[in-house]
Amino acid sequence: MSSAAFDFQVTHREGLARRGELRTPHGVIQTPVFMPVGTRGAVKAVTHRQLAELGAEIILGNTYHLFLRPGADLIARAGGLHRFIGWDRPILTDSGGYQVFSLATMRRIREEGAEFRSHLDGSLHVLTPELATDVQAQLGSDIAMVLDECIATPATREAARESMERSIRWAERARARFRRLAADPSLVPVTNPGQAQFGIVQGATFPDLRAESVAATTAIGFEAYAIGGLSVGEPPEVMYEVVAHTAPLLPDDRPRYLMGTGMPDDLFECVARGIDMFDCVLPTRNARNGQFLTSQGPLSIKNARFAEDLAPPDPGCGCYTCRTFSRAYLRHLYMSGEMTAATLNSLHNLHFYLDTMRRIREALVFGTFEKLRLEFHQTFSRRPRI
Numbered sequence: 001m002s003s004a005a006f007d008f009q010v011t012h013r014e015g016l017a018r019r020g021e022l023r024t025p026h027g028v029i030q031t032p033v034f035m036p037v038g039t040r041g042a043v044k045a046v047t048h049r050q051l052a053e054l055g056a057e058i059i060l061g062n063t064y065h066l067f068l069r070p071g072a073d074l075i076a077r078a079g080g081l082h083r084f085i086g087w088d089r090p091i092l093t094d095s096g097g098y099q100v101f102s103l104a105t106m107r108r109i110r111e112e113g114a115e116f117r118s119h120l121d122g123s124l125h126v127l128t129p130e131l132a133t134d135v136q137a138q139l140g141s142d143i144a145m146v147l148d149e150c151i152a153t154p155a156t157r158e159a160a161r162e163s164m165e166r167s168i169r170w171a172e173r174a175r176a177r178f179r180r181l182a183a184d185p186s187l188v189p190v191t192n193p194g195q196a197q198f199g200i201v202q203g204a205t206f207p208d209l210r211a212e213s214v215a216a217t218t219a220i221g222f223e224a225y226a227i228g229g230l231s232v233g234e235p236p237e238v239m240y241e242v243v244a245h246t247a248p249l250l251p252d253d254r255p256r257y258l259m260g261t262g263m264p265d266d267l268f269e270c271v272a273r274g275i276d277m278f279d280c281v282l283p284t285r286n287a288r289n290g291q292f293l294t295s296q297g298p299l300s301i302k303n304a305r306f307a308e309d310l311a312p313p314d315p316g317c318g319c320y321t322c323r324t325f326s327r328a329y330l331r332h333l334y335m336s337g338e339m340t341a342a343t344l345n346s347l348h349n350l351h352f353y354l355d356t357m358r359r360i361r362e363a364l365v366f367g368t369f370e371k372l373r374l375e376f377h378q379t380f381s382r383r384p385r386i
């Protein structure tokens with residue numbers, strides 16, 4: 001598939017796993033890709049220069065946060081989110097829906113949209129599919145997401161169906177608005193005319209609802225598609241099953257984005273099932289909570305047994321933090337509440353995620369992905385081992 005600014009080519013395959021290149025107005029992204037989360041226009045504790053040095057090709061911004069503060073009008077006047085935050089590589093923005101459901105102090109879902117009170121000042125807003133599209137047009141991300149409904153889990157079949165069907169009606173409205181903005185950019189200040197819009201497949205853990213959602217969402221027609229409503233507390237095996245069922249139903253010539261995933265082993269398992277794009281707050285959030293994600297598994301630097309441990313956090317890692325600092329020093333920084341702890345821990349965790357994806361891409365080129373996947377599982381454990 002291709003348009004003027006947006007294009008995706010699969011270059012290598014191994015089983016269902018794909019190696020590809022995704023072209024956007026702000027550059028080419030090598031897939032499969034992990035996208036660090038820059039919630040409020042910044043990946044917490046890390047500068048854009050550090051992100052570029054880590055090899056991040058795209059970051060994610062949260063529409064809910066940017067909409068409430070500093071506001072989409074201000075960002076549009078500054079020339080869009082890329083210019084405002086000083087990041088010239090690709091950006092994906094979410095629709096704001098997930099934060100309305102998880103952060104807003106009050107919310108009511110109506111057919112029109114999601115009414116909510118700001119968690120900052122209590123002000124009342126209605127996030128509609130059209131408004132989520134407009135705000136992202138003002139932000140000028142390279143990839144915008146449609147507003148979808150996120151439901152509490154585990155969901156009953158009836159609740160999942162109702163929500164999935166509402167998400168489809170919202171997706172139709174979001175696509176109609178997106179097309180209107182393309183035809184008439186004077187409606188709101190469109191800061192990135194090459195922006196693509198992704199649809200989102202819902203349906204919780206019910207295979208038939210997922211299939212219905214894929215059929216209806218692809219019938220509307222988006223530049224690409226995401227799988228939403230996973231990584232919300234279900235066991236990994238359940239997530240893998242839903243991905244294995246859903247991903248092959250999506251168009252083969254478009255990138256597939258699994259929203260909000262996950263642990264390092266999830267990356268392997270979902271690439272193996274045909275996913276091309278990932279985002280997750282886990283590497284940065286866990287870093288700030290003192291947890292390193294290493295080739296062996298999670299390592300909590302708070303642990304007293306690291307007080308005199310002069311080894312690097314992950315002896316197999318080539319990142320700045322691991323090349324330079326000991327567990328004892330990093331524990332000291334964390335226990336003393338030094339701000340640098342968040343930076344150094346985040347640099348390692350982001351390096352680990354981005355480097356893992358790099359190794360996955362390389363393996364896909366050489367046809368050794370299955371071998372790498374087995375090797376990874378042999379050393380990585382979700383339960384702390386160090």
Ligand SMILES: [Zn+2]
Nearest residue numbers: 317319322348
């Ligand atoms: Zn490291």
